[in-house]
Amino acid sequence: MDIRQLHYFAEVAKYKNFTKASQALFVSQPSISKMIKSLEDELGVTLLDRSEREVELTDTGKLVNEKALIILQLLEELTSSVNELVQLKRGKVKMGILPTISALLFPKIIAGFKKSYPRIEIQMVEYSAKQVEMQMDQGNIDFGVTVLPVNTKLYGTVPLLSEELVVIVSNHHWLAGRKSVSLVELKNEPFILFTKEFALHDVVWQACSQAGFEPEAIHMTSLWDFCCEMVSSQLGISLIPRSMANRLHHLAVQTVSISHPQIAWELALIYPRDKYLSYASREFIAYIQANPPQISQDYEQRL
Numbered sequence: 001m002d003i004r005q006l007h008y009f010a011e012v013a014k015y016k017n018f019t020k021a022s023q024a025l026f027v028s029q030p031s032i033s034k035m036i037k038s039l040e041d042e043l044g045v046t047l048l049d050r051s052e053r054e055v056e057l058t059d060t061g062k063l064v065n066e067k068a069l070i071i072l073q074l075l076e077e078l079t080s081s082v083n084e085l086v087q088l089k090r091g092k093v094k095m096g097i098l099p100t101i102s103a104l105l106f107p108k109i110i111a112g113f114k115k116s117y118p119r120i121e122i123q124m125v126e127y128s129a130k131q132v133e134m135q136m137d138q139g140n141i142d143f144g145v146t147v148l149p150v151n152t153k154l155y156g157t158v159p160l161l162s163e164e165l166v167v168i169v170s171n172h173h174w175l176a177g178r179k180s181v182s183l184v185e186l187k188n189e190p191f192i193l194f195t196k197e198f199a200l201h202d203v204v205w206q207a208c209s210q211a212g213f214e215p216e217a218i219h220m221t222s223l224w225d226f227c228c229e230m231v232s233s234q235l236g237i238s239l240i241p242r243s244m245a246n247r248l249h250h251l252a253v254q255t256v257s258i259s260h261p262q263i264a265w266e267l268a269l270i271y272p273r274d275k276y277l278s279y280a281s282r283e284f285i286a287y288i289q290a291n292p293p294q295i296s297q298d299y300e301q302r303l
Helices: 003-015 018-025 029-043 059-087 101-116 129-137 199-210 224-232 279-290 297-302
Strands: 090-097 119-126 143-147 155-170 180-182 190-194 216-221 238-241 253-260 264-272
Touching (some): 003 029, 003 059, 090 279, 101 119, 101 155, 101 279, 129 143, 143 199, 155 199, 155 279, 190 199, 190 238, 224 238, 224 253
Parallel strands (some): 090 119
Antiparallel strands (some): 143 264
């Protein structure tokens, strides 16, 4: 059944006249007659009584006209809703973010995005980097922030932040005051690592393995603050992103660069390549690509 059949039929039913319907539709009268006849043939019924000068609806015609008007109204509402979605830029996105580090990146991004797209709702849920991929695969989030590398055959990526990992030690540690240290010099140090569901755990473990040793993990945690407090209490050392280390002015810790090898810490926004992305999701991703996030130095200093 063609939607035009219903449209033409509804116009003839409205005017009870083929000529007037033809003028209203800007379609030739023979075309309208042919379309309605095909509708009658398809349904196997007579919809119009053409015996009189003024066209009348049969009982079946009245029923079809009633339903046709509902369908045409729904179609008009659908078209209007789609146009409103695109033209008025509304929608909803659900985003997986990393605890703590995302607080340095996204407040300004979201504030700027909301000015341009006030009708798009952004919902953020905190996950570890490894959980982001799992939640996205399960359809629980539209896209998320994670640590590179990822499988680029499955995910598109938008780079967000690239920085180095640094060592944090207590003010009384033998490395306190040093500007840099080689990673291999840390082989006998007690490490405070993040748990295995955190990508940072794998990054640190792999770097140490490549340097020829396995880190002695005296404690593993999922809490940034707890990790840093333990270092401050002289219970061990830890490797964290420099942007996080710059926030620790209130603790009795110092930051030491790793001279060899430098360990990259790269964050990216990722999204599924093989799944439909909503209008709102595409606009948010495009906005981030055009406005790469930057960590505010003032914000770091206040912390």
